[in-house]
Amino acid sequence: MKEEQTFTIKQAAVQTGISEDTIRYYEKIALLPRADRKDNGHRIYRQENINTIQLISCLKKTGMPLEEIRPFLAVSADTDPAEYPELVEHLRSHREDIISQIASLQQVVDFIDMKLEEGKYRRDCSDESQVDVSVKSMGEPKRKTVSTVEMSYFSVSAKAGK
8 A cells, every 4th residue: 555645844835835834824723734743743744735725825815815715625625516505606706806806907007008108117207308209219109098097096096105
């Protein structure tokens, strides 16, 4: 019989991209089960622990709070999602939120692209010299339409930072 592969906390951290301190914290708050220990007291992780840490990491990257992640960890990977309609609905809702965030970020990227194309990032702040430089170096500057919502986003952010 083949012996199950185990990992040290350092190996688990490298494999998952999560720090050793964070792994210990997840154990402390019972997001992860307490790790088994060797005779010398060092933690031992198994592949199922690595998979759980990776799931936590994935959901965390989406902005999901740890307490909202907890119910997903109680469900095994091979469980039929239909048995947990409330979790499926939660994931669908969370997915829609992420899609909305992506759309908002795309607007920001478009705005930044427009600013870069116009040459507004140059050190000289006078509009006239920027247009002159843009026209001389690139021909007629390209104009990208930006909604008032996009423009207000930056003016509000600038005011908030002051």
